[in-house]
Amino acid sequence: MNHSCCPNVIVTYKGILAEVRAVKEIEPGEEVFTSYIDLLYPTEDRNDRLRDSYFFTCDCRECTMKEKDKEKLKIRKLNDPPSAEAVRDMIKYARNVIEEFRRAKHYKSPSELLEICELSLDKMGAVFEDSNVYMLHMMYQAMGVCLYVQDWEGALRYGQKIIRPYSKYYPSYSLNVASMWLKLGRLYMALENRPAGDKALKKAIAIMEVAHGKDHPYISEIKKELEDH
Numbered sequence: 729m730n731h732s733c734c735p736n737v738i739v740t741y742k743g744i745l746a747e748v749r750a751v752k753e754i755e756p757g758e759e760v761f762t763s764y765i766d767l768l769y770p771t772e773d774r775n776d777r778l779r780d781s782y783f784f785t786c787d788c789r790e791c792t793m794k795e796k797d798k799e800k801l802k803i804r805k806l807n808d809p810p811s812a813e814a815v816r817d818m819i820k821y822a823r824n825v826i827e828e829f830r831r832a833k834h835y836k837s838p839s840e841l842l843e844i845c846e847l848s849l850d851k852m853g854a855v856f857e858d859s860n861v862y863m864l865h866m867m868y869q870a871m872g873v874c875l876y877v878q879d880w881e882g883a884l885r886y887g888q889k890i891i892r893p894y895s896k897y898y899p900s901y902s903l904n905v906a907s908m909w910l911k912l913g914r915l916y917m918a919l920e921n922r923p924a925g926d927k928a929l930k931k932a933i934a935i936m937e938v939a940h941g942k943d944h945p946y947i948s949e950i951k952k953e954l955e956d957h
């Protein structure tokens with residue numbers, strides 16, 4: 729199956745069995761596309777990744793029209809807006825800090841990692857909007873560290889900032905979005921906010937019923953969590 733950044737199917741697993749489900753209307757004879765990469769990032773980053781790992785450049789609709797790029801790279805609205813050069817430099821900084829963090833995960837302590845996240849968010853926040861994908865990337869990493877050290881409130885704070893822009897940037901049926909709703913739902917439940925937990929877990933289920941199929945064991949598991957609370 730070939731790659732597209734606007735895929736019409738999602739591949740999920742039941743044990744070792746791979747299942748392919750349509751997430752869009754597919755006409756007879758139309759090619760079936762899945763996504764090989766994380767679709768959060770703007771066109772240039774996605775294609776760097778595709779060239780590095782799969783040795784091709786994508787020419788899907790999103791890569792041609794780049795409709796989401798501007799929103800994904802959103803700059804903070806200031807009275808004194810940053811120069812084009814300052815924006816370019818900050819993007820370069822963001823890509824470096826993402827790489828630095830990826831390496832640091834192997835040998836730094838949680839509190840050191842959280843510090844990298846917070847410092848970079850501070851620095852990038854001078855130029856980028858909170859919904860900018862590089863901000864979201866570091867918030868997601870920070871959320872991961874908070875989950876690891878069982879700081880549920882901290883994890884929830886990051887998750888709440890991430891979910892709305894995530895839903896906008898990823899395709900309508902996305903496992904990344906479903907997994908974020910699932911994390912949020914479980915955090916709300918752990919923190920005794922049942923109404924919010926209910927709502928978030930149902931959002932996850934709605935996506936997973938399409939991506940995984942209604943009878944998938946993951947979904948029964950989440951439904952059981954809803955009943956137990």
Ligand SMILES: [Zn+2]
Pocket residue numbers: 732733734786787788789790791
């Ligand atoms: Zn593409």
